[in-house]
Amino acid sequence: MSAACHDNPAPERGVATGLRRIALIGSPNAGKTTIFNQLTGLRAHTANYPGVTVTRSEGMAHTPAGRVAVEDVPGTYSLSAMSPDEQVVVDLLDGTLPGCPTPDALVVVLDATTLRRSLTLAAQAMARHQPTLVAVTMLDEHAARGGRLDLPALAEALGVGVVGVIPPSGEGIDELRARLDRPQDWAEPPFPPPADSEEQTAWVRSVLAAADYHAPRPDAATRAVDDVLLHPLWGGVVFVAVMFAFFQTIFTVAAPVQDTLQRGLGWLAEQVADHVGHGFVGAFLSEAVIGGVGSVLVFVPQVALLFLLIALLEGLGYMARAAYLMDRIMAATGLDGRAFVAMLSSFACAVPGIMATRTIGSSKTRIATILAAPLMPCSARLPVYVLLVGLLVPSGTRWGPVQAQGLAMFALYVLGGLSAMVSARVLRSTVLRGELVPFYLEMPPYRMPRLRSVLLSSWSSVRMFLRKAGTIIFGTAVVLWALLAFPTRDAETVGLDQAHASAYVLEHSYAAQLGRAIEPVFEPLGFDWRIDLGLVGAVSAREVFVSTLGQVWAATDPEDPSAALAEATYLDGPRAGEPLFSAPTVVALLVWFVYALQCMSTVAVMRRETGSWRWPALALTYLTLIAYAAAWLARLITLAVTT
Amino acid sequence: MHPVAGPDAATVRWVVPHEPYAFLAAAAGHGALRELVADGTLAGVEALATCLQTRLGPERSWAAEADRVRAAVRAALEAQAPGCASGPCGSCPRSA
Numbered sequence: 001m002s003a004a005c006h007d008n009p010a011p012e013r014g015v016a017t018g019l020r021r022i023a024l025i026g027s028p029n030a031g032k033t034t035i036f037n038q039l040t041g042l043r044a045h046t047a048n049y050p051g052v053t054v055t056r057s058e059g060m061a062h063t064p065a066g067r068v069a070v071e072d073v074p075g076t077y078s079l080s081a082m083s084p085d086e087q088v089v090v091d092l093l094d095g096t097l098p099g100c101p102t103p104d105a106l107v108v109v110l111d112a113t114t115l116r117r118s119l120t121l122a123a124q125a126m127a128r129h130q131p132t133l134v135a136v137t138m139l140d141e142h143a144a145r146g147g148r149l150d151l152p153a154l155a156e157a158l159g160v161g162v163v164g165v166i167p168p169s170g171e172g173i174d175e176l177r178a179r180l181d182r183p184q185d186w187a188e189p190p191f192p193p194p195a196d197s198e199e200q201t202a203w204v205r206s207v208l209a210a211a212d213y214h215a216p217r218p219d220a221a222t223r224a225v226d227d228v229l230l231h232p233l234w235g236g237v238v239f240v241a242v243m244f245a246f247f248q249t250i251f252t253v254a255a256p257v258q259d260t261l262q263r264g265l266g267w268l269a270e271q272v273a274d275h276v277g278h279g280f281v282g283a284f285l286s287e288a289v290i291g292g293v294g295s296v297l298v299f300v301p302q303v304a305l306l307f308l309l310i311a312l313l314e315g316l317g318y319m320a321r322a323a324y325l326m327d328r329i330m331a332a333t334g335l336d337g338r339a340f341v342a343m344l345s346s347f348a349c350a351v352p353g354i355m356a357t358r359t360i361g362s363s364k365t366r367i368a369t370i371l372a373a374p375l376m377p378c379s380a381r382l383p384v385y386v387l388l389v390g391l392l393v394p395s396g397t398r399w400g401p402v403q404a405q406g407l408a409m410f411a412l413y414v415l416g417g418l419s420a421m422v423s424a425r426v427l428r429s430t431v432l433r434g435e436l437v438p439f440y441l442e443m444p445p446y447r448m449p450r451l452r453s454v455l456l457s458s459w460s461s462v463r464m465f466l467r468k469a470g471t472i473i474f475g476t477a478v479v480l481w482a483l484l485a486f487p488t489r490d491a492e493t494v495g496l497d498q499a500h501a502s503a504y505v506l507e508h509s510y511a512a513q514l515g516r517a518i519e520p521v522f523e524p525l526g527f528d529w530r531i532d533l534g535l536v537g538a539v540s541a542r543e544v545f546v547s548t549l550g551q552v553w554a555a556t557d558p559e560d561p562s563a564a565l566a567e568a569t570y571l572d573g574p575r576a577g578e579p580l581f582s583a584p585t586v587v588a589l590l591v592w593f594v595y596a597l598q599c600m601s602t603v604a605v606m607r608r609e610t611g612s613w614r615w616p617a618l619a620l621t622y623l624t625l626i627a628y629a630a631a632w633l634a635r636l637i638t639l640a641v642t643t
Numbered sequence: 644m645h646p647v648a649g650p651d652a653a654t655v656r657w658v659v660p661h662e663p664y665a666f667l668a669a670a671a672g673h674g675a676l677r678e679l680v681a682d683g684t685l686a687g688v689e690a691l692a693t694c695l696q697t698r699l700g701p702e703r704s705w706a707a708e709a710d711r712v713r714a715a716v717r718a719a720l721e722a723q724a725p726g727c728a729s730g731p732c733g734s735c736p737r738s739a
Contacts, residue, residue, distance in 0.1 A: 157645055157658065190648045190655045191709035199713070206645040209660030 019060075019069045021101065022180055024135075025089055025125060026109030027118050028075030029444050031137035033057075034167035035109060036072035039177060043456055044072060045352075047314035050442050054085045054358040056092060056100070065181040071103060074358070077117070079124040084366070085358035093128060105131040105183035107176070109165075112142035112149055113216050113445075119204045123193035126160065131183035134162045135176055140169075141445070147216030154211035159189025168450055219445040226321070226443070235325045242318070244410055246309055251386075251406035254301035255395075258386075261298040262562070265290055269554075283555075284481060291554025291561055292477030292547040296469050299383035299546070300462065306379055307461040308454065310348055315449025315457075319344055320441055327439050333421040334428025336360075336439035339369040343420060346376035348461055350602045353378075354609055364434040368427040370606055371619050374597050375420035377413045379465065380542040384593050385412055387546050391566060392586045416594050423622075431618075468541060476537050476544045477551060483511035484555050499557060506555045507571065525592070525631050526585035528570055538598045545593075583642050588635035595627035644720060646713070653699040656691065657716045659724075664693055666723035671695055673719030684708050695719070 024032045028050030037044055040059025045052060057072040073092055074085035081087040088097065095102035108125045110118040115136070126132050134154075142149060155162035161179060165172035179186070193203045229235050269290050276282040313319055322344060327337030338360050346353025353373045360366040377385075389408045397404035428434070489508055493501035506512060514536070515529030522532050530552045538545035549565060557564035568580040597603065597620050606616040646655045659667070667690040670676075676697075679685040683700040690696075697712055699705060705712075 156647055159646075159648060190646055190652075191705045193645075194710075194713060199717070202717075203645050206658060206660045210645065210658055 019067060020105070020180075020183065021069045021071060021103045022061075022105045022107055022183065023071040023073060023092060023103035024107050024109055025073055025093075025121070026075060027077055027111060027114065027121060028052075029442065030075060030109045030111040030114075030118065031165075031167045032075065032109045033072050035107075035135060035137070035165060035173070035176070036070060038167055038170055038173045039070050039180075043460055045457060045460070046453060047311070047319065047457075050075060050320070050444070052314075054355050056088055056097070061177060061180060063177050063181045068180045070180075076121065078121055079128075083359050083361040088358075093130075103130070105133070105180075105186070107133050107135055107180075109135045109137060112136050112138045112147065113145070114442075115149070115213060116204060116208060116215065119207060120200060122158065123200050123203060126158070126189060127192040127195060129192070131186045131188070132160050133176075133179060133183070133186055134158060134160055135165045135172075136162060137165050137167055139164050140166050141447075142216050145216035145219060146214070148212055148214035150212040154207070154213075155187070157207040157210035159187060161187050168453070222317075222443075222445040225446060229318075229321050230324060232328075235321070239322055239325055242313075243413070247410040247413065248403055248406040249309065250302050250305050250382075251403050251409060254305045257301035258298055261301070265294045265298060266560075268294070283485060287484065287551050287554045288477045288481035289474075292481065292551040293469055293474050295550025295554075295561075296383055296473055296543045296547045297466075299386055299543075300465065302382050302386055303379050303465050304458060304462045306382060307348060307458040311454045311457040312449060315447065315454055317444045317446045320443050323441055324443065330421070331436060333425040334432075334436065335365055335369055335372075335421075335424050336436060337441055338439055339365060339424070341441070342369050343373055343376045343417070346373045346378055349378050349380070349464075350374045350376065350599065351605045354602065354605050357609065362434065362437045364428070364432040365437065367610055367615055368424045368432045370609060371427055371615060372420040372424040374599070374602050374619065374623065375416050375423060375595065377416040377594075378542075378599075379461070380599060381412075381416075381593055383543050383546045384538075385409055385590065387549070388586050388590050388593075391581045392583060392590070412590060412594060415591075419594065419626075468543070472541050473544055473547050476540055477547050480511060480533070480537060480548055480551055483514065484509045484551060486510055502555055502557070506552070511552075523573075524635075525588045525628070526575075526582070526635055527589070528573075528580060530568075531580070531585075531589070535592070535596075535598075540600055542593065542598050545598075584635045584638040587638040588631040591634040592627050592631040595623055595630055597623040644716065646709075647694075649696060649698075653686070654696060655699075655705065655712075656694040656696050657720075658694045659720060661724050666720075667691070667693075667695055670716075670719040670723045673715075673722055675715035675718040679712060679715050684711060 024036055026032045029052075033044050033046045033053050036042070036057065036059065037046065039061040042057070042059045044057050053072060053074045055074065059070055059072075060067050061070045071092065073089045076086040076089045078086075079090055079093070081090045091097040092100055093102065093106075106125050106128070108122045110122060122132075122134060136149070136151065136154070139149070151162050151164050163172055163176045163179065165176055167173070194200050229238055269286050272282055272285045272290065276285060313322075319341065323337040323341045326340040330336055330340050339357070342353050342356040342360070344353075345356040350373050353376060354370050357366045357369045357373070360369060386409075389405050389412075393404045393408050395405065399407070484506060486509065489501075489505050492508075493504050496504060511533055512529060515533040518532050518536065519527075519529045522535070527535070530549070533552065534545040534548040537548040550561060553561040553565040553568065556568075566581065570576050570578050570580055603616045603620060606619060607613055610616070644657050644659050646657055648654075649656050671688045671690040676685070676688045680688060680700075684703055686698040686700045688695060688697050695716060697716065699708065
């Protein structure tokens, strides 16, 4: 595993040269990344639980005298690394992070509410003989809970400069920014704090006494809520209820917006037909752009709502509780609560989920989590699930207050989660057998998330989804359109009406030839060559399955592709004329997508994080085999139940 | 205890979170500190109102001598007010 500077391709994360470099270090959840965002104007992900930042980020801070490069690194409780994310901090300070020079100065971010513990890290940082400044955060929360702290006295006791900062409101940021200009002028202690742990404890106690530090009262509201949310029984009940409400909300709230977008696309297709016609350009616009990319974009409301709800839960501090609750269950799988945090991150996307495993110290636990993480239902599966659930469960079906489509979606997410745990159990009992390292996770107090942070976090994720639609999905749609449209069959379609001509071209296209070549492989699952094309396309990204079906049926019936999709039948073979998207086939498809590792970005990040092709190859193999076997079994069971 | 800079680079004050401070005078004369003065590591030790002040001897540097001085100051304080230079102290009004 490496954590080199070029790990992340985002342009703002490169290495600035010729500028003074200042690193922000501090305990997890101390507010480093919020300070980083305030100083640089960037939007690195923040949330109210420890371990959100797992990689190094860099940005430019404009100071009164010019610019400095600011580096945000993962949170750490000490400079004796216990996990890969903490090793990034140590490597950066040692100058051994490939391509990253040692920072010129350190800003140690300390949470006022946990100052006693955080000062140990400050002592270790000060022992590195680099200009050091302390930024104390959470002062408002500290004071509100009856805490006391004299900042000038703290500065005198530490022997270094101290700035009070309240990152969400930006208070103190200007003072901090101004001080970044001249680290060479920062105050220095006469000599570093002691390294011996007993003497260090004495030093911390003495500094706190000199600074008139009084720890805050425990947060009464947090304690009261945690009595329920961390209760072995009620906590579990609330967790299931929260997840259930999560998916009900996604379906109930997003559906009207999705319908409006769908109608908008229909209107757009009509405009293309009326004003551009059915020629080459018209076909490209209606099939590749509207039918392909458009069919994925209609799911933006669901995806946006998913990210919004995740950001809300993260901001509130519920994710840490969920990890704590799940620790006992995770222990049965050979993983711990920290692995669950990584798996929860995979709800949005497996890539950050796999990167979040950097907080796990044990390499075997970490690799088992990496191999299981792709089973967690990610946002790329959402459009596929919504499309297929829509074909399986009629819209508007309810059992009392429960929306049936939302319930089906919840079941798919539960299946994915359970499968991830079973998979981890098997891996930890076989190829990755080993002792379970004790789990610790600091419970942050509940905090009301700031609307701006929640919206920015959601928008950042939605923007990535849109970028994917504009690049990978559009690129695949263009290739598929060419395969569907060629060779042209002008001579053979003379005299046929538009619908029959389109169907004839489609059935004799290069795409059809490709689909039919692999049709025997998936025939036992009930998939015909058109579905197989979607599966092939989805190897690049799962959403491509939706765009492929959109294109194929836009080519079949440009006037009303949605209806054509719902009414599709097998074109030939023993099932000719039977409904294609019957319950057994749709269930098999859903199960296929629960298990199949159809995401090249995930494979690439697995390779990077494990430092070998061995583990991604294992994941690709076992998940494909399970996907095939489970889909076949699901089809058989559904056939038995429905006939 | 923790060190803070004194009025000049050679002087360091050892602040003690313990009241009353009457014991500081006796601590300044503790054998461990007297030894450091005798061998030239320290030029002098003085009890101030709330701290012990140590002044470095000529040709000495804090980088080289800090650990020895710290150990001697700690021994001196522990001898007069056990538990207050290190570890928990339940009786000290200024202990955080």
